[in-house]
Amino acid sequence: xxxxxxxxxxxxxxxxxxxxxxxxxxxxxxxxxxxxxxxxxxxxxxxxxxxxxxxxxxxxxxxxxxxxxxxxxxxxxxxxxxxxxxxxxxxxxxxxxxxxxxxxxxxxxxxxxxxxxxxxxxxxxxxxxxxxxxxxxxxxxxxxxxxxxxxxxxxxxxxxxxxxxxxxxxxxx
Amino acid sequence: xxxxxxxxxxxxxxxxxxxxxxxxxxxxxxxxxxxxxxxxxxxxxxxxxxxxxxxxxxxxxxxxxxxxxxxxxxxxxxxxxxxxxxxxxxxxxxxxxxxxxxxxxxxxxxxxxxxxxxxxxxxxxxxxxxxxxxxxxxxxxxxxxxxxxxxxxxxxxxxxxxxxxxxxxxxxxxxxxxxxxxxxxxxxxxxxxxxxxxxxxxxxxxxxxxxxxxxxxxxxxxxxxxxxxxxxxxxxxxxxxxxxxxxxxxxxxxxxxxxxxxxxxxxxxxxxxxxxxxxxxxxxxxxxxxxxxxxxxxxxxxxxxxxxxxxxxxxxxxxxxxxxxxxxxxxxxxxxxx
Numbered sequence: 277x278x279x280x281x282x283x284x285x286x287x288x289x290x291x292x293x294x295x296x297x298x299x300x301x302x303x304x305x306x307x308x309x310x311x312x313x314x315x316x317x318x319x320x321x322x323x324x325x326x327x328x329x330x331x332x333x334x335x336x337x338x339x340x341x342x343x344x345x346x347x348x349x350x351x352x353x354x355x356x357x358x359x360x361x362x363x364x365x366x367x368x369x370x371x372x373x374x375x376x377x378x379x380x381x382x383x384x385x386x387x388x389x390x391x392x393x394x395x396x397x398x399x400x401x402x403x404x405x406x407x408x409x410x411x412x413x414x415x416x417x418x419x420x421x422x423x424x425x426x427x428x429x430x431x432x433x434x435x436x437x438x439x440x441x442x443x444x445x446x447x448x449x
Numbered sequence: 450x451x452x453x454x455x456x457x458x459x460x461x462x463x464x465x466x467x468x469x470x471x472x473x474x475x476x477x478x479x480x481x482x483x484x485x486x487x488x489x490x491x492x493x494x495x496x497x498x499x500x501x502x503x504x505x506x507x508x509x510x511x512x513x514x515x516x517x518x519x520x521x522x523x524x525x526x527x528x529x530x531x532x533x534x535x536x537x538x539x540x541x542x543x544x545x546x547x548x549x550x551x552x553x554x555x556x557x558x559x560x561x562x563x564x565x566x567x568x569x570x571x572x573x574x575x576x577x578x579x580x581x582x583x584x585x586x587x588x589x590x591x592x593x594x595x596x597x598x599x600x601x602x603x604x605x606x607x608x609x610x611x612x613x614x615x616x617x618x619x620x621x622x623x624x625x626x627x628x629x630x631x632x633x634x635x636x637x638x639x640x641x642x643x644x645x646x647x648x649x650x651x652x653x654x655x656x657x658x659x660x661x662x663x664x665x666x667x668x669x670x671x672x673x674x675x676x677x678x679x680x681x682x683x684x685x686x687x688x689x690x691x692x693x694x695x696x697x698x699x700x701x702x703x704x705x706x707x708x709x710x711x712x713x714x715x716x717x718x719x720x721x722x723x724x725x726x727x728x729x730x731x732x733x734x735x736x737x738x739x740x741x742x743x744x745x746x747x748x749x750x751x752x753x754x755x756x757x758x759x760x761x762x763x764x765x766x767x768x769x770x771x772x773x774x775x776x777x778x779x780x781x782x783x784x785x786x787x
Contacts, residue, residue: 315702315703315704317702317703317704319702319703319704320703369668370497370668370669370671370672372495373494373495373496373497373672373676374494374495375495400711401711401712401714402711402712404710404711405710405711405712406710407711408703408708408710410680410708411495411496411672411676412672412675412676412679413675413676413677413678413679413680413714413717414675414679414710414711414714415671415675415714415717416671416672416675417711418711
């Protein structure tokens, strides 16, 4: 079957078997390997992408369910001008160690910040509860999301300068 | 009702292998533009080793960590390294890199001595310059010295070194010896709430105080401590490998092997003890594995403080803690005279 998605602002189609998950379609048909295959059963969150503004485990969604919808993956965050504030803060503060959970953690955090620009630490903890990390103890991630949120709220943020409004603004429903 | 308790545990931990050889080799070459290349056999696994090793090389050469290009984990090009194990990278690989960088720097000093008209022993490398000790105004840029070393003096500044911690084998009769190059020390304090009706343990706060020698990169040390507390927390109250009668693991998925999430993770306060170890590179020792050693003991002591129950096998699941609470109540009732 033909599945058509808007991925990172670009219309992409692929002919996939009906049982194909969104994760397999992204990684193997569209060659977007940022979303990681961790447990493949929805426990670890390493495959998190944003579908129509909501963070989802791409391993638990069929590609066909995403047909006609808008998908943002980790590849859609950085621009030619620079990293997304979440990526920048995570890099600078050591919020990731081995980094395997990173794409999922960052996409979950982005979905949170798109809806809740000023989250409390508890809201960040609740949002990230589906993203397992074996290295960091989550401490610097939770602090990093708060720091990125502050950066994104500040209009003069140099990290956001030149970033396309489509990516800086919340996802369109 | 929930009962609050606090527990404390301390540990010491050795760095490197027990007596057995565990060397690291390193090659450092200073380029004509004043940058440097480091070859090391160790690998980056996310702990930040290559960042710390770059800082060590940069400090020894008087340049910035960004000036270091590090080539690692390639047995074709890099000297032998025992590996990113035994919490040994900063201490042992770091010592090898510091020694290799010092050797390359000595070549720069020989060349700069001629340029500045002083003895090589009077020089120091700092802020991208080779300068006379006590007279920093008399200096030449490292890039100029390195270029001259390459194309005028014919002595390219290259250093290589190996380091293996000095040990004394253990005496088979007395057990005495010096099996490790150095040791690290830590104390952690845990604060927990224990529900005395369900046995559920909630870890609220962990304060972790670690002597890791001089922290070369305090941010990465904190990252290691926080990660260690997280693993210690799982060890203490959640994680358990279960086997069937044939010895096959029955919980080999993240669905049933339960590790802590963001909601389980307590607040962590890191305290890096001011310390300097003479045998380490720029005073550094280690922090990797030791960061999780005292956590489970501190949590179990906190459980005892909260409800008076000693947990003798990990993890301290709600079932075990509740069974302990019930046994304690039963024993207390028996003691009441009729």
